[in-house]
């Protein structure tokens with residue numbers, strides 16, 4: 001019963017988040033069709049975890065003779081789906097705010113070498129469990145003018161994907177170097193890669209390659225569209241090269257000074 005109480009409060013917080021997300025869904029740069037598509041896709045993505053939570057809570061509520069194991073299973077599934085919803089709402093808020101120019105890109109001094117090292121360090125701990133190695137080649141010092149928090153978010157998206165779409169015992173290589181009037185960051189993995197016909201769409205909102213859906217990886221299909229927004233807002237460029245089955249390489253160039 002305590003479990004249900006806890007879940008209920010998480011759900012209330014979530015619906016408050018959803019309400020805010022809906023209020024913020026007034027992108028001023030998107031065409032009417034794109035807005036409609038965004039709302040339709042968002043609703044569709046939100047409905048799936050909500051339905052799973054509802055079914056699990058109803059089962060908890062309606063079957064008086066459930067075992068402790070069954071109870072734990074329903075609660076665990078509900079928690080997992082609530083986490084997914086939470087991430088989805090957070091990503092939707094970021095995109096909605098970026099559309100309406102509510103998000104400011106700060107111009108701070110960012111020590112890129114340190115930031116990349118720090119992010120890789122966090123992911124190494126997750127990688128090691130799956131026997132995945134992360135190599136680095138980072139020039140020092142590397143400084144740019146930008147928004148530290150957003151650049152860290154970009155690193156997390158790229159590293160998280162590299163890890164998510166790697167096979168066990170895979171290899172990830174991260175390099176960061178000066179190039180022209182800016183810095184080039186490369187995140188390369190030797191994982192499952194992206195099919196040729198899917199490559200043009202990976203930066204689109206809600207795009208997930210079909211195979212990925214079936215692999216049940218934890219994702220929203222919004223990460224790379226947020227990554228692209230962050231890079232564009234800094235006046236940089238992002239591109240991907242990939243071959244199915246042979247991994248993917250994401251290359252980002254950020255200017256040392258922007259704006």
Ligand code: ADP
Pocket residue numbers: 157161162165189191192193194202207208209210212218219220221222223224225247248
């Ligand atoms: P998701 O939450 O699904 O990872 P993203 O927007 O970050 O969403 O990525 C969109 C899609 O691009 C993914 O679903 C996956 O199909 C593909 N993708 C992204 N990064 C990689 C990668 N490193 N290797 C293979 N496929 C990738």
